[in-house]
Amino acid sequence: MIAGGAPPDPVTRAAERLEEAHRTGVPCAPVRDLLPPGDLDAAYAVQSVLTDRRLAAGRRVTGWKVGLTSAAVQRQLGVDTPDFGVLLDDAAVPDGDEIPWGSVLQPRAEAEIALVLEHDLRHERHTVADVIRATAFALPAIEVVGSRIRDWDISAVDTVADNASSGAYVLGTRPVPLGELDLRTAGMVLERRGEPVSTGAGVACLGNPLHAALWLADTLVRLGRPLRAGDTVLTGALGPMTAVGPGDVFEARIDGLGSVRAAFGRAAAEGEVR
Template sequence: MSTRDETVNTTGEAAGATPDQVASAAQRLEEAHRTGVPCAPVRDLLPPGDLDAAYAVQSVLTERRRARGRRVTGWKIGLTSVAVQRQLGVGTPDFGALLDDTAVPDGAEIPWGSVLQPRAEAEVALVLEHDLLHERHTVADVIRATAFALPAIEVVGSRIRDWDISAVDTIADNASSGAYVLGTRPVPLRDLDLRTAGMVLERRGEPVSTGAGVACLGNPLHAAVWLADTLVRLGRPLRAGDTVLTGALGPMTAARPGDVFEARVDGLGSVRAAFGRAAQEAHDAQEGDVR
């Protein structure tokens, strides 16, 4: 991932972006998504380091997808690694919306090209049974509100060429959300210690990433508390039925055509993400079958 240092506004005191600036950034990202051709960063279209402007772009793009019939199924948390936060010059995580058309069944094929520049990372997903409406939440609040946990693979992707991103770029780009795969064996939190839960992510049977719950803000539940508080402040709290991807348990890994990833998380079991072959590879294989 290529990153660029910049001074980031986290106080909300900057002049802010104009509607035209927000619209221009949204259009650039939407065109990249539509054409499958990554675009230039959008940070040059917005006030330097203005995270509020970046979230405004994200909101515009999410609302456009909802207007086309998509449904928000939950939220993803990004930048849960302190090292990555330092890379991007921020002191907090970020978030993006999960939509129904980005949910992929366990082991089902993700068509190559449907996620631009895809990378896979293993996470803990929480599925909520109750709303989280307090101004400030505790870990106990999150535990009480959670119906169960699942292992997850998030396929992050960037509409921005060569992953040349700043914090403004990734937030505007829906926190670099691409697709997500959930395991199918729900586990109640009372049976888990998420802080110490170990993770191994394999590609075609070879380990490519390892980690544990402690890598995600010290505990995936801490990340969920941050998200719950943040969304209440923004007037769109977490609701019963929401899925929350709490953040990566280890380093992300670039995906290639035909790759199959399997993530195993202690106490949660496993989940698989499979990528289709590139168009030329599929054509060559079909020609070989004919011959």
């Protein structure tokens, strides 16, 4: 800030706090104290500022994620609607490749169904049929959520500002047309080194992952940035997320979609340069 100039506005201050945590790898205090209470519009403005900085640095939008698709989590955070975040190219990790430890702060893993679009979704109000027609195929996915906010001490405002707590994501490699799937009843098992740590089904995601994609399509049109052909949509968790430790290996199996793996590097020893 220039000496004698006006102090940064609340959105800028919140963005700077989260950016510093991302840059240093040290989680920060919540940002809800900087923004009007419960103001999700301000939180999305913070998310946009941070996204614009990533794009200016050469990143590319590869799609979107839907969060807060569980009724229990919505009640916990005091909201009655999902949220969304932006997926960028540097967050995409190939199936089974190692995710360096520390690249995602306070990581947790959850299994999801990803939809990859073949057509834009630009209507003011979409139907489930529109979403189905626009989808090229589905893939199993593991989303590695992370929080720049210390100890996951988050409200809805905090997680929205923090890009819906996005970290990294891993997609399976066997595309499956929607006509071969029943996403509502698709069962999921997430294992850590062969031991089940989370189970669920498509119905846990707003009743059907297609409902989450529909909500996202309508929401983004209202904001003037519709879903486009080629976008990947992470539709939301099929079961509880689980904490991640150094060296962990996760595999998610989803009925009809096959499996996907996420592997994490070990933590650096004290004094070791990684």
